[in-house]
Amino acid sequence: MSIIEFCSVDQIYHAGTSIQKKSLSAVSFNVEQGEMVAVVGATGSGKSTLVQHINGILLPYKGQVLVKGVATSEKKHRRSLWRMVGLVFQYPENQLFEDTVYKDVAFGPRNLKLPNTEVDRRVRYALKKVGLDYEFIKDESPLNLSGGQKRRVAVAGVLAIEPEILVLDEPTAGLEPRVAIDLLRHLKELQLENNTTVLIVTHNLKEVASMVDRVLVLHQAKVLFSGTPRELYSRYYNLPGSGLALPPALELMLGLEKRGKKVRTDVLTIDEAVAEILKACKK
Numbered sequence: 001m002s003i004i005e006f007c008s009v010d011q012i013y014h015a016g017t018s019i020q021k022k023s024l025s026a027v028s029f030n031v032e033q034g035e036m037v038a039v040v041g042a043t044g045s046g047k048s049t050l051v052q053h054i055n056g057i058l059l060p061y062k063g064q065v066l067v068k069g070v071a072t073s074e075k076k077h078r079r080s081l082w083r084m085v086g087l088v089f090q091y092p093e094n095q096l097f098e099d100t101v102y103k104d105v106a107f108g109p110r111n112l113k114l115p116n117t118e119v120d121r122r123v124r125y126a127l128k129k130v131g132l133d134y135e136f137i138k139d140e141s142p143l144n145l146s147g148g149q150k151r152r153v154a155v156a157g158v159l160a161i162e163p164e165i166l167v168l169d170e171p172t173a174g175l176e177p178r179v180a181i182d183l184l185r186h187l188k189e190l191q192l193e194n195n196t197t198v199l200i201v202t203h204n205l206k207e208v209a210s211m212v213d214r215v216l217v218l219h220q221a222k223v224l225f226s227g228t229p230r231e232l233y234s235r236y237y238n239l240p241g242s243g244l245a246l247p248p249a250l251e252l253m254l255g256l257e258k259r260g261k262k263v264r265t266d267v268l269t270i271d272e273a274v275a276e277i278l279k280a281c282k283k
């Protein structure tokens with residue numbers, strides 16, 4: 001059984017009014033336990049709408065979303081769904097409201113009525129997972145932190161709930177590239193160490209292409225493609241309107257191919273591109 005199943009899901013905002021808007025149309029896909037999936041697509045394609053179905057903030061207008069085999073619409077399972085699925089909204093740092101980092105990260109576990117020792121363990125664990133030094137940062141006011149630090153604290157607040165499924169809507173938006181890559185690296189570690197299922201909504205597939213197992217491309221409320229990043233890039237030209245940018249390593253390979261060099265055109269990383277260039281030089 002897949003951990004997440006979307007079965008022919010339609011979503012309509014303001015249904016039955018003159019301003020109704022279909023933002024998901026017959027969306028079907030599965031996510032396996034422990035997978036890391038990127039959700040990409042042009043602005044307005046339905047990415048945020050889609051991920052808000054996973055913890056039941058939005059319920060399907062038609063069809064079903066199942067998490068561990070249970071429909072998100074089942075009221076009696078709501079609490080366990082919220083514990084299982086951690087959702088990090090766009091710009092989550094706007095929701096930091098406590099006077100210290102410690103209290104902010106502890107908010108979720110305290111809400112779960114966990115004993116203080118367990119709350120403390122989780123705060124330490126979550127801050128470490130996002131690359132922050134517990135002793136250094138725990139008593140700081142969130143207001144005094146840099147943008148990147150605030151983002152990490154906000155993500156730590158969700159990690160402290162220890163969700164089995166972690167959904168992040170544009171987690172690197174507005175961060176400088178070095179900070180963004182570091183945060184993504186920590187999310188990858190979390191996936192690999194804890195078998196956490198991770199879904200990342202992003203405009204920047206280039207940034208995550210080498211770390212995700214699968215990419216889901218949305219286009220005008222529909223799933224246009226679901227497969228590995230390599231499969232996606234090898235079919236890139238068949239995906240008009242997806243608004244995808246190529247990773248620099250792949251652009252380099254396509255440039256070489258245009259100049260008559262026989263190189264692989266499914267590379268994702270600079271290391272792979274270097275290996276191809278060295279091979280081409282030897283020929």
Ligand SMILES: Nc1ncnc2c1ncn2[C@@H]1O[C@H](COP(=O)(O)OP(=O)(O)OP(=O)(O)O)[C@@H](O)[C@H]1O
Nearest residue numbers: 013014021023041042043044045046047048049050
């Ligand atoms: N609360 C809402 N009320 C009405 N329409 C909405 C609402 N939220 C989103 N929409 C519409 O649904 C469609 C999908 O929006 P959504 O935010 O899911 O797209 P997205 O792919 O996440 O876009 P972006 O990349 O710009 O964040 C858009 O046309 C949007 O205008």
